[in-house]
Amino acid sequence: MIRLVIYLLVLGVVAFGIAWLADRPGAVAIDWQGWHIETSVLVAASGLLVLLAAAILIWTLIRVILRSPEMLAFSWRNRRRNRGFAAVTRGLIAVGSGDATGARRAANDAERFLGREPLAQLLAAQAAQLSGDSAGAEATFRAMTEAPATRLLGLRGLHMEARRRGDAGAALITAEEAARHEPGLAWAADAVIEARCVKGDFAGALAMLEREASHGGLDRASHRRRRAVLLAAQAQALELSDPNVAREKAVEATRLAPTLVPAAEVAGRLLGLAGDTRKAAKILETAYAATPHPGLADAYLHLRPGDAARERLKRVRTLTSRMPEHPESAMTLARAAIDAQEFPVARTALAPLTAAPTQRACLLMAELEAAEAGDVGKAREWTARAVRAQRDPAWVADGVVSEHWAPISPVTGKLDAFEWKVPPGVAATPLLENEAERAKAAIAAVLESRAQESVAAPVAPVIDVAPKAEAAAKAEPAAAAPAAAKPHLVGAAPVGVIAEPHLPDDPGPEPYPDEEPGQKRPTFGV
Numbered sequence: 001m002i003r004l005v006i007y008l009l010v011l012g013v014v015a016f017g018i019a020w021l022a023d024r025p026g027a028v029a030i031d032w033q034g035w036h037i038e039t040s041v042l043v044a045a046s047g048l049l050v051l052l053a054a055a056i057l058i059w060t061l062i063r064v065i066l067r068s069p070e071m072l073a074f075s076w077r078n079r080r081r082n083r084g085f086a087a088v089t090r091g092l093i094a095v096g097s098g099d100a101t102g103a104r105r106a107a108n109d110a111e112r113f114l115g116r117e118p119l120a121q122l123l124a125a126q127a128a129q130l131s132g133d134s135a136g137a138e139a140t141f142r143a144m145t146e147a148p149a150t151r152l153l154g155l156r157g158l159h160m161e162a163r164r165r166g167d168a169g170a171a172l173i174t175a176e177e178a179a180r181h182e183p184g185l186a187w188a189a190d191a192v193i194e195a196r197c198v199k200g201d202f203a204g205a206l207a208m209l210e211r212e213a214s215h216g217g218l219d220r221a222s223h224r225r226r227r228a229v230l231l232a233a234q235a236q237a238l239e240l241s242d243p244n245v246a247r248e249k250a251v252e253a254t255r256l257a258p259t260l261v262p263a264a265e266v267a268g269r270l271l272g273l274a275g276d277t278r279k280a281a282k283i284l285e286t287a288y289a290a291t292p293h294p295g296l297a298d299a300y301l302h303l304r305p306g307d308a309a310r311e312r313l314k315r316v317r318t319l320t321s322r323m324p325e326h327p328e329s330a331m332t333l334a335r336a337a338i339d340a341q342e343f344p345v346a347r348t349a350l351a352p353l354t355a356a357p358t359q360r361a362c363l364l365m366a367e368l369e370a371a372e373a374g375d376v377g378k379a380r381e382w383t384a385r386a387v388r389a390q391r392d393p394a395w396v397a398d399g400v401v402s403e404h405w406a407p408i409s410p411v412t413g414k415l416d417a418f419e420w421k422v423p424p425g426v427a428a429t430p431l432l433e434n435e436a437e438r439a440k441a442a443i444a445a446v447l448e449s450r451a452q453e454s455v456a457a458p459v460a461p462v463i464d465v466a467p468k469a470e471a472a473a474k475a476e477p478a479a480a481a482p483a484a485a486k487p488h489l490v491g492a493a494p495v496g497v498i499a500e501p502h503l504p505d506d507p508g509p510e511p512y513p514d515e516e517p518g519q520k521r522p523t524f525g526v
Contacts, residue, residue: 018042021041021042021045022042024041025040025041025042026040026041027039027040027041028040028041028043028044080113080114081113081114083109083113084109084110084112084113084114084117084120085110085114085119087106087107087109087110087113087114087120088106088110088114088119088120088123090102090106090109091103091106091107091109091110091123091126091127092123092126094106094127095123095126095127095130098130100127100130100131103123103126103127103130103131104127104128104131106123106127107120107123107124107126107127110123110124111124116143116147118144118147118149118150118153121140121143121144121150122144122153124136124140125137125140125141125144125157128140134161134164134165137157137161138157138158138161140157141153141154141155141156141157141158141161142154142158144157145158151181152178152181152182152185155174155175155177155178155181155188156174156178156187158170158174159171159174159175159178159187159188159191162174168195168198171191171195172191172192172195175187175188175191175192175195176188176192179192179208179211179212182215183211183212183214183215183217184212184215184216184217185217186212186217189208189209189211189212189217190413190414190415191413192205192208193205193208193209193230193408193415194408194413194414194415196208197230197233197407197408197415198408198413200237202230202231202233202234202237202407203234205230206227206230206231206234209223209226209227209230210227224256224257225256225257225416226415226416227253227256228252228253228254228256228257228260228263229253229257229260229407229415229416230407230415231249231250231252231253231256231263232249232250232253232260232262232263232266232407233262233406233407234246234249235247235249235250235253235263235266235267235270236262236266239266239269239270243270243273246266246270247266247267247270247271247274250263250264250266250267250270251267251271251283253267254267254283254286254287258283258286258287258290259286259287259290259291260287261287261291261293261295261296261405261420262295262405263287264283264284264286264287264288264296265284265287265293265295265296265299267280267283268280268281268283268284268296268299268300268303269299269302271283272299272302272303272304272305273305277303277304280299280303281300281303281318284296284299284300284303284319285300285318285319285322288300288319288322288323289322289323291420292323292326292328292329292332293328293420294328294331294332296319297316297319297328297332297335300315300316300319301315301316301332301336303315308340309336309339309340309341310340310342312336312339312340313333313336313337313339313340313342313345316332316333316336317333319332320332320333327353327358327361330349330350330352330353330361331349331350331353331360331361331364333345333346333349334346334349334350334364334368335364337349338364338367338368338371341371343368343371343372346364346368347368347372350364350365350368356390357385357389357390358389358390358391358392359386359389359390359391359392359435360392360435361389362382362383362385362386362389363382363383363386363435363436363438363439364435364439365382366378366379366380366381366382366383366386366439366442366443367379367435367438367439367442369382370439370442370443370445370446371442374446374449376443376446376447379439379442379443379446380443382439383436383439383443386436390422391422391423392422393420393421393422394420394421394422394423395418395419395420396418396419396420396421396423397409397410397411397414397417397418397419398410398411398412398414398417399411401423402418405418406418
């Protein structure tokens, strides 16, 4: 629209000029070399315009003739370039669809038409990877590192190839070189941090993190979280060898990320040992309110190592009041109550969980039954229910369930990958082992004490009462039957063995390998 308006304005100006000249007649006379030319102003102006247009046309023709070789070369190069980029397009589509043969053919065409064009080199490397030619892909990436424009792309490719063949040293070298050229490059910094964490060099990992953040590779929130994770890992590594430094690192980590469970756990434990129980309690309570974790509860219970079990039970009520409805709070309270032999408190705490208990809840109930009333039967029933009970949360990263937290994923190497959650599709969690050992010990202690009582019972003098027994059996045959049916304790279960009771949906115990059909199996009575 604007161009049309400008065209109309120019046309109007020209028309106005012509009309203006037509309204003002005059004469133009030229005397040159014996020539005398006389004409009107309008005709002279028109002739001048014609001469100017002819001059422009002649100059254009001369220019075209002079530049024709260059124009032909440019046209040829442009044609090859278009064909090369068309080959790149076909190759990328072939790579995406998994057509190794088509990708290789397109890569050859792109290399022929484009030469060392970055896209052509990238296509050649991807086609080699798709066809399984690792050596060819590595050679292409190595050639790309020689040009400044494609150096980082080549280093990235060499890094991935080294990881694919399991060469951690070569992968670290390429990542460090890429980080030197571009400190803010995320993949290079993450790879260096991962390698240093695997080696236990958390100080080096922190230095790399700070370098990445200083070059704008991380936002403020991500930087704080990642630094807290690395400080927590460093504190865990130094907890036994240098508790003072570990305490400083853990406290700094809790300032950066107050809800980070490993940092709060180490900080609370070391601050408690140092005598600063108030600060330790505040850190643990803050983290527990966000993520109820048994490690936090255990550190809170043992803030003062010399406290009695009843004092720990009193203190744990403060912690569980942060999340009173959470199952972990109930199990933590029950754990402290069982240790303090406050069995009614433990039973009350576990009562809401018995409708749909987790594995730890079942084992706590088993320990409670054995410790409170010595009811080994009910204890074994709860241990049997634990096998099919709901799973408890654990540390999970990329499908891997771990007993302990780690700063990076063991699968992908991602920093801060572990989450405290219920692992999907896992038969048991690592925390189940701890509670199982407690339940086994409680049941074994009851069985051992009863076995000792049975051995220590006074032995009656041996009297020959066979005639009297015969007479009594003849006189009262019906009274002898119940006496014969009374269960008899023939032995105690081995320590550490939990026998499973017959549940309603349980088909019963399978026969022993050497058991004869109809043979009576010995019973473990209580």
